[in-house]
Every structure is written in structure tokens, then in C-alpha cells.
Amino acid sequence: MSEVIVRERYLKNGKKVYEYCFELAHEGGKRRRRTKSGFATKREARAAGRQALYEYENVGEVVVDNNISYSDFLDFWIENDCKNTCKEQTIKGYEKKIKLYIKPELGAYRIKSINKDNLQAFITDLYNDGFSVNTVTSIKGLLTKSFNFAVDRNYIPASPAVNLVIPKNKQPDRPTRFKQHIFLEKDQVDKIFERFPKGTSSFIPLKIAYHTGMRPGEVFGLIWDDIDFVNKTITVNRQVQWYAGKRTEEEKKRTNGTSESNGYWYFCEPKYKSYRTIDIDDTLLDILKEEYEKQQRACEYYDEYYSHYYSDFKVTDEILRRNTVFPQNRIGETCTEHEVNFVCRREDGSYVSSRTMQHVSRIVHMQLGITDYDTYSLRHTHGTMLVEQGADIIYVQRRLGHKNVKVTLEIYTNHVTKTIKSRNSELLNTMY
Structure with a gap:
């Protein structure tokens, strides 16, 4: 390793300053040096020189502040790793768990001070507090991923989040928190469809969910190209999600605090990349045929006033299945070459989004008395x-x-x- 040399320099006005200098690798047989002057003392020049030499010897690697709190590091991790590799909904899930569970318990500690005992105690406490194994497992995954990134970026020499254990051979101190999805009896299903009959905006998505078991995001991501009327199948190629765009202070002021948003709907891969083609029964097939023909007639009737939607790229491209990260495929009314013919839409062509299910749940709870009902x-x-x-x-x-x-x-x-x-x-x- 080169040696840092510190020497005096004099400015034109006669003021004395200090300069550091060290040798670089030869290039074309010629010697090269790196220098920087303007330091008030020898100590400052030498410290800066050693820092610069260390970074040079480590191929430009920046020396990080390992006194950073785990809370600040998690923010850094989300911004510099997760936002480059994860879907928007995944990041939102990460941020929620970090805010609710990880930061309150571990956020204030310096990242270099956290050890495996701290993390294992945290995991065990979550389990004993009644959190489900799925929730504890996902939080454990966040610890593992974030500390691996900390090692990769030289904040710590080794990860303390290795081989953390979720207790399995003991009962938790409190009953496990678990939201049980309910089974709807025939009379309850009948009540729901009496309240949301054919012609209402919720009828088609509710029928598809009931007859196929598809996830809500998959139901509302369906387009007519996914329906094969001849072979009686539905192909699940995507789901639809909402991106809540952030508004500037000027935009908030312009809208006078109303809920106007910069957000938009977008297509992404199904959960767990669960691409699949499923059979549909004759009852649902007839309902979908009738709905398709109805939309065709409505499009002709409303003509230029019929709502049309478009995506950034073709939603059924096979190449999407091979991507490690599914690119966000934004949906909007700005015309592109890729029109999106949603299955779930109103008479005027406007998109029926998954937000309608919030209204359905409220009605089912309050009017029908099925209080445990949810979108699943x-x-x-x-x-x-x-x-x-x-x-x-x-x-x-x-x-x-x-x-x-x-x-x-x-x-x-x-x-x-x-x-x-x-x-x-x-x-x-x-x-x-």
C-alpha cells in the first residue's frame, strides 16, 4: 500500500496550508499521484489522505458510518436495494412491518451493536405475543435481508441474523393472532347476490371470485383475451394493483386538501408467480358470454363516449414470465397500441376496480349481518x-x-x- 505524505504549501496571499499526496498505480509506465491541499493542519491533511487512500485501494469503495442507527439503515436499505428489486406492493408490506414491529424494538440501536441474541429474543417475543408463524417468518426474512445488505455494503463484517429460530415445540404465551377466513353457507351466498344482482357493478367480480376462487387482484386484472369460451377456461396472467403516487405541496394546495391522487392502476405478476389456466363451469361461462356481448353493444352505443384503457406494453407477453422482476405495467386512458379490454367494467366502459369490494364488505357486514366476511x-x-x-x-x-x-x-x-x-x-x- 502507498504511503500518505503530508507537506506544507503556501497560497498566493502567503497563507500556509497542508497538502496530502500518495502514489497511484503506474499507467503507461508513468508514475501518477493524487494530491489535495487546503487543509489547515497536518492532522486534517493526514486523516483526509488516509481516507482517500483507503477508498482508492478498495476500488472506490466508500467507507460507511457504522455508527448509523438500524432505523436509518432500514430506510437506506429500502431506498437503495428494495426499490431496485421489489414490486411496489412488496415494498409497502416491508415498510408497514418495519414501522409497526422492527423500528419500535430495534431501530434506536446502532447497527454495529445488534447481535444474534438481540434478534433471537425479538423473534421469540413476537411468537410469544401471539403473532402468527407467517407474520414472524416474514419479519425474520426482513431482518435477514437487511443485515445481508449491511454486510454487502460494509456496515458490519458479518450478519447477526443467521439461523434465527421460530419456536415450534412450545405454545406461545398468548393465543396466536389469526384471522380466520370464513366459509359462506348457501343461504349467505344467496343473500349476497340478492343484494348485488345482475346489472350492479359488483355482480361480475363477485361471481368470478365465487366460481373460480381467484384472488381479488387477479379478478380485477382479467381482460377478455384471458377468457376462452370454446375450451371453457380462464388464464391467470396478471393481477392489478394501485400505486399511490405522492403529491407535492403545490398539488395538495391546488386540490384544497381533497383526495385527488397522482396514483394509478398497474398490472404485475400474480402472487407467487402463480400463472395458471383454470376450468370454468357452465353457469359462469353463460354469465361471462352475456357480459361480453353486453359490453360489445354498449361500446357501439356510447361510441366516442365509451371509456377505453391502455397499458404500456402487451399484457400477455410470455417474456414477462421469465423476468426476475416483473416490470410495472401502467394502465391509463392515454392511447397506446395496447388496449386493455377489462372484464370488470360498467355500462359506459369505465373500469370497476377492486375498491368496490370495500363497499361490498360494508354492506355485507351492516345490512346482511355477516360480520366476518372479507374480500377473500x-x-x-x-x-x-x-x-x-x-x-x-x-x-x-x-x-x-x-x-x-x-x-x-x-x-x-x-x-x-x-x-x-x-x-x-x-x-x-x-x-x-
Whole structure:
């Protein structure tokens, strides 16, 4: 390693300053040096010289401040790593868990001071406090990823978040927090469709969810190209999500504090990249055929006043499936060569978004009295009905787009409906 040399220099006005200098690698057989002057003392010049030499010897690597708090580092990680590799919805989920759970407990500590014992105690406390294993697992993943990034950027020499353990052989101190998706009985489903009949904006998305078990984002991301009327299938190629754009102070002032937003809808890959083609029953097929023909007639009737939507690129491109990070495919009314023919839309062509499901939930809670209903209730009901009828569990898993069959087994084999109980009671009697 080169040596830092400090020497005196005099400015034109006679003032004495100090300069550091060190040798660089030879280039073309010629010697090169790096110098910088203007320091008031030898100590300042030498310290700056050593810093510059260290950065040079480490190929321009910047020496970081390892006294940074874990809270500030997490902000740095989100900005410089996650926003380059993760989807918008994923980042929002990260930020929520960081804000609610990680920063309050660990954020104030210097990142270099946090050790494995601190992190293991944090994970164990979450488990004992009744958080679900899924929630604890996701928080553990955030610790692992953020500390790996800290090692990569030289904030710490090694990650303390290695081999953290979620307790499995002991009961938590408090009951596990778990929101149980409910199974809707036939009379409850009938009530929902009596309240949201054919012709209402919620009818089509509710019917699709009930007859296919698709996730809400997948339902509202459907376009007519995804429906194969001949082979009676739906292909799940994407989901739709909302990007909440940030407004400047000037924009907030202009809108006088109203909810006008810079946000927009966009297509992204299905959850867990669960691309799939699923069968549809004759009842849903007839409903969709009727809806398609209705939209064709409405488009002709409204003519130039019919709403049209477009995306940045073709939404069914096979290349999207091979990308590590699915590019955000913005949807808008500015004309491009890629028109989006949504399945869920009103008579005038305007898009029926997933926000309508918030209105549905309120009505179902307050008017119909089904207080545990949420947007996943119809998906859960569909999956349970398949199990009731004896469908193979691998068929249910692939139809619902679960990451693996274990998830399907955990959710649907633990729900004993009247039909399942009756069928198995008959089976029990035939055994003897």
C-alpha cells in the first residue's frame, strides 16, 4: 500500500496550508499521484489522505458510518436495494412491518451493536405475543435481508441474523393472532347476490371470485383475451394493483386538501408467480358470454363516449414470465397500441376496480349481518366447496394458485363443513 505524505504549501496571499499526496498505480509506465491541499493542519491533511487512500485501494469503495442507527439503515436499505428489486406492493408490506414491529424494538440501536441474541429474543417475543408463524417468518426474512445488505455494503463484517429460530415445540404465551377466513353457507351466498344482482357493478367480480376462487387482484386484472369460451377456461396472467403516487405541496394546495391522487392502476405478476389456466363451469361461462356481448353493444352505443384503457406494453407477453422482476405495467386512458379490454367494467366502459369490494364488505357486514366476511371469503368458500365434493387436493392447489400443496392442506383440510361431516359419517358407517 502507498504511503500518505503530508507537506506544507503556501497560497498566493502567503497563507500556509497542508497538502496530502500518495502514489497511484503506474499507467503507461508513468508514475501518477493524487494530491489535495487546503487543509489547515497536518492532522486534517493526514486523516483526509488516509481516507482517500483507503477508498482508492478498495476500488472506490466508500467507507460507511457504522455508527448509523438500524432505523436509518432500514430506510437506506429500502431506498437503495428494495426499490431496485421489489414490486411496489412488496415494498409497502416491508415498510408497514418495519414501522409497526422492527423500528419500535430495534431501530434506536446502532447497527454495529445488534447481535444474534438481540434478534433471537425479538423473534421469540413476537411468537410469544401471539403473532402468527407467517407474520414472524416474514419479519425474520426482513431482518435477514437487511443485515445481508449491511454486510454487502460494509456496515458490519458479518450478519447477526443467521439461523434465527421460530419456536415450534412450545405454545406461545398468548393465543396466536389469526384471522380466520370464513366459509359462506348457501343461504349467505344467496343473500349476497340478492343484494348485488345482475346489472350492479359488483355482480361480475363477485361471481368470478365465487366460481373460480381467484384472488381479488387477479379478478380485477382479467381482460377478455384471458377468457376462452370454446375450451371453457380462464388464464391467470396478471393481477392489478394501485400505486399511490405522492403529491407535492403545490398539488395538495391546488386540490384544497381533497383526495385527488397522482396514483394509478398497474398490472404485475400474480402472487407467487402463480400463472395458471383454470376450468370454468357452465353457469359462469353463460354469465361471462352475456357480459361480453353486453359490453360489445354498449361500446357501439356510447361510441366516442365509451371509456377505453391502455397499458404500456402487451399484457400477455410470455417474456414477462421469465423476468426476475416483473416490470410495472401502467394502465391509463392515454392511447397506446395496447388496449386493455377489462372484464370488470360498467355500462359506459369505465373500469370497476377492486375498491368496490370495500363497499361490498360494508354492506355485507351492516345490512346482511355477516360480520366476518372479507374480500377473500368467496375464494375460501370456493376452495372449501371443492374439498367438500372430493376434489383432489393437488387440483385445488393449482386452481387457487397456492405456492405449494402444504398451504392448501393447512387451510382447507381443517375446515369441517356440514357436507364434509355428513359424507364422512356415511363413510364411517360403511366401514363396519
